[in-house]
Amino acid sequence: MDRITMDILRQIFLDSHSDWCVSLFMPTHRAGRETEQDPIRFKNLLREAEERLMGKGLRSPEVQEIVKRPQLLLQDQGFWQRQSDGLAVFFSKNTYRFFRLPMALKELVVVSHRFHVKPLLPILASDGVFYILALSQNQVRLLEGTRHTVDTIDLENVAQTLSETLPDGFAEKKLQFHTGTPSGAGNRSAMFHGHDIGDDIKNRIRQWFRTIDKEVGGLLSDAQSPLALAGVDTLFPLYKEVNTYPHLMAEGVPGNPEEMKPEDLHQQAWAIVEPVFKKEREAGSARYRQLAGTGQTTTDVTEAVLAAHHGRIEVLFVAVGVQAWGRFDPEKDRVDVHESREPGDEDLLDFTAIQTLIKGGTVFAVSPEDVPDQALVAAVLRY
Numbered sequence: 001m002d003r004i005t006m007d008i009l010r011q012i013f014l015d016s017h018s019d020w021c022v023s024l025f026m027p028t029h030r031a032g033r034e035t036e037q038d039p040i041r042f043k044n045l046l047r048e049a050e051e052r053l054m055g056k057g058l059r060s061p062e063v064q065e066i067v068k069r070p071q072l073l074l075q076d077q078g079f080w081q082r083q084s085d086g087l088a089v090f091f092s093k094n095t096y097r098f099f100r101l102p103m104a105l106k107e108l109v110v111v112s113h114r115f116h117v118k119p120l121l122p123i124l125a126s127d128g129v130f131y132i133l134a135l136s137q138n139q140v141r142l143l144e145g146t147r148h149t150v151d152t153i154d155l156e157n158v159a160q161t162l163s164e165t166l167p168d169g170f171a172e173k174k175l176q177f178h179t180g181t182p183s184g185a186g187n188r189s190a191m192f193h194g195h196d197i198g199d200d201i202k203n204r205i206r207q208w209f210r211t212i213d214k215e216v217g218g219l220l221s222d223a224q225s226p227l228a229l230a231g232v233d234t235l236f237p238l239y240k241e242v243n244t245y246p247h248l249m250a251e252g253v254p255g256n257p258e259e260m261k262p263e264d265l266h267q268q269a270w271a272i273v274e275p276v277f278k279k280e281r282e283a284g285s286a287r288y289r290q291l292a293g294t295g296q297t298t299t300d301v302t303e304a305v306l307a308a309h310h311g312r313i314e315v316l317f318v319a320v321g322v323q324a325w326g327r328f329d330p331e332k333d334r335v336d337v338h339e340s341r342e343p344g345d346e347d348l349l350d351f352t353a354i355q356t357l358i359k360g361g362t363v364f365a366v367s368p369e370d371v372p373d374q375a376l377v378a379a380v381l382r383y
Contacts, residue, residue, distance in 0.1 A: 012090055020058065021116075023089075023115050026086070026087050027107070042087070052111040087100055088105060090115045101120070104149075112346050132145060132266070136231060140155060140212060158211055226276055228273060229249070299372075299376075305352050306333065308379075314382045322349070323347040324347065
């Protein structure tokens with residue numbers, strides 16, 4: 001899996017110039033015979049991108065210059081054996097990025113003067129992503145989840161076992177976890193071979209957790225998503241003592257995560273974070289209703305585009321699965337909305353959502369019926 005940070009998103013979206021930008025999306029497979037079909041599907045989509053570029057008036061050598069870097073993926077067999085659920089590729093004459101993502105993407109090729117990012121909104125929006133940090137004596141895992149998917153993030157600079165942090169000769173048997181009664185039952189929830197965790201071991205665990213927290217904090221430095229711990233209950237307060245990530249959940253997934261598959265961790269963690277997401281959406285909707293009619297909200301696409309460009313949107317609800325075609329001229333500060341797509345048009349909903357995100361606003365990507373006032377966009381303005 002390849003993470004899309006806010007800095008990367010800014011670079012992708014703001015890389016708008018006179019050259020043509022190609023945005024390519026497709027579903028992929030993690031294992032099985034279907035993985036053999038993924039490069040074939042990708043090759044067909046690249047051919048479609050070439051045809052569209054030729055249709056824009058580019059000569060064949062110019063087109064080949066644009067597609068030469070993504071074409072190299074067709075020769076990388078290992079790349080196709082290390083896939084997640086979806087692949088997004090952005091390329092132009094000067095830009096080339098790809099992302100293997102834990103979400104099933106529909107096949108789509110967009111050729112425009114700006115990269116098309118809207119299919120990724122479900123994992124970029126404020127209620128799109130959460131994280132799970134699974135801690136156990138013999139394994140540390142960081143997982144990224146959405147409502148329907150889960151994938152692993154590599155932790156390269158962390159000792160994977162507690163014993164790696166202890167002096168040589170420290171009795172291994174003293175480190176074995178035993179899960180007891182759940183927290184809140186009035187008894188010990190975890191022990192080391194029948195003994196409560198002593199101060200020496202606690203200090204060693206804290207030291208280990210500090211290195212984990214530093215690595216996790218670096219990976220999630222610009223994230224706003226909740227992080228749920230998974231592990232035996234005794235470890236939760238020790239990790240919370242050293243944690244610096246501001247969105248750590250108070251509740252965690254109890255038990256030894258070594259025995260849990262990613263899908264099991266995902267299911268239990270989703271039950272913890274879903275109420276948080278729901279509360280945030282409801283708060284955003286309530287704020288919209290409270291300010292409706294005061295001039296501090298809008299459902300007008302033109303006004304929303306301009307407000308997003310100038311960093312004025314605080315909260316945005318945007319409909320997924322639909323488009324609002326048109327053009328935005330930043331030099332003239334002018335928006336033209338069209339009933340149907342015309343040459344040179346872009347999806348103005350995509351533009352509004354991404355501009356809101358990169359300028360610090362909150363975005364909820366929802367089905368059309370869940371947008372306040374059943375509009376294509378509903379925005380709360382900062383001023």
